[in-house]
Amino acid sequence: MGYPNKRLGFLGPEGTFTEEALLSQKDLLGFELIPFITIDSVLDALNSGAIDLGFVPIENSIEGTVSATIDSLVFDYDLTIVREVILDIHLQLLGLRGATLSDIKEIWSYPHALGQCRKFTANNLPNAVTNASTSTAEAAKMVALKNDGAIGAIAPRVSGKIYDLSVIAENIEDHKGNQTRFFLVQKDGIPPSTGHDKTALVCFQLSDTPGSLFSILAEFYARTVNLIKLESRPSKEGLGDYCFVIELEGHVSDPIVTDALMSLKRKLPEIKFLGSFPNMTDPKGLPLESDASDPSRIWINKIIDRIQGSF
Numbered sequence: 001m002g003y004p005n006k007r008l009g010f011l012g013p014e015g016t017f018t019e020e021a022l023l024s025q026k027d028l029l030g031f032e033l034i035p036f037i038t039i040d041s042v043l044d045a046l047n048s049g050a051i052d053l054g055f056v057p058i059e060n061s062i063e064g065t066v067s068a069t070i071d072s073l074v075f076d077y078d079l080t081i082v083r084e085v086i087l088d089i090h091l092q093l094l095g096l097r098g099a100t101l102s103d104i105k106e107i108w109s110y111p112h113a114l115g116q117c118r119k120f121t122a123n124n125l126p127n128a129v130t131n132a133s134t135s136t137a138e139a140a141k142m143v144a145l146k147n148d149g150a151i152g153a154i155a156p157r158v159s160g161k162i163y164d165l166s167v168i169a170e171n172i173e174d175h176k177g178n179q180t181r182f183f184l185v186q187k188d189g190i191p192p193s194t195g196h197d198k199t200a201l202v203c204f205q206l207s208d209t210p211g212s213l214f215s216i217l218a219e220f221y222a223r224t225v226n227l228i229k230l231e232s233r234p235s236k237e238g239l240g241d242y243c244f245v246i247e248l249e250g251h252v253s254d255p256i257v258t259d260a261l262m263s264l265k266r267k268l269p270e271i272k273f274l275g276s277f278p279n280m281t282d283p284k285g286l287p288l289e290s291d292a293s294d295p296s297r298i299w300i301n302k303i304i305d306r307i308q309g310s311f
């Protein structure tokens with residue numbers, strides 16, 4: 001199935017985990033897939049309309065949230081999350097053919113990947129200098145270009161094949177069950193409810209007073225809406241000033257979710273809706289090409305307007 005003239009940007013270059021997660025989504029392969037060198041450049045291109053969809057990492061089970069992604073979604077752009085994808089992550093120490101562990105004096109990788117192998121590096125390469133690259137695959141590409149046996153990259157196995165590097169040490173992540181979650185984002189349009197959805201939003205508070213977080217959570221508790229994730233992020237307004245990123249079970253069009261969000265809206269100066277999207281375990285796919293004149297979509301957009309206060 002093709003999507004003529006539809007462009008999907010992702011964190012590249014060829015060989016990143018982001019690309020691997022994207023390629024696992026067969027229905028997206030008909031798009032023109034365009035690698036970008038940073039997460040910011042993907043989201044910026046989406047915001048400006050240069051691409052139709054963006055695919056970026058959001059969180060890792062060892063290292064936590066990818067700040068570049070969440071901060072762009074919360075503060076910089078009005079984009080909507082339409083899908084989540086979860087990928088098992090195994091990191092490899094790659095180097096030139098013939099290089100061994102004792103040859104490596106310098107390691108390059110994406111900071112989130114370096115963090116996932118912190119203990120491995122401390123125990124096995126305590127004197128190696130670590131350096132940040134814009135992605136794991138970019139680090140692998142650079143090792144190949146520099147053609148220096150003393151430089152290693154922490155990267156996916158597939159990137160070793162692409163850039164002709166060999167695996168010096170395999171599966172070096174510090175904890176078992178390492179996984180990263182990715183978001184597919186678009187400028188607007190909310191996938192209809194599948195019955196197995198999540199909703200993401202940001203709550204901005206007026207001031208930090210006793211019970212202010214409790215009063216947010218109470219709205220969900222009162223309606224037995226299950227919270228999946230709660231994270232405080234610096235609001236960028238000053239040290240100790242936070243906003244709350246919340247993920248909950250349900251779709252924004254589910255009456256109890258709508259009701260909880262409307263009630264929150266009356267308490268808080270600002271709520272930002274980030275998206276309603278199917279749980280990754282949902283066996284039903286989601287229609288990507290949602291029709292702008294679809295009455296259910298117009299109705300959902302009205303709910304969002306009311307929650308965000310732009311009516």
Ligand SMILES: O=C(O)C(=O)C[C@]1(C(=O)O)C=C[C@@H](O)C=C1
Nearest residue numbers: 016017018057110112135136180
């Ligand atoms: O550099 C890559 O390969 C990416 O896709 C980025 C990223 C991340 O942001 O966490 C994705 C998965 C892994 O956790 C390591 C790196």
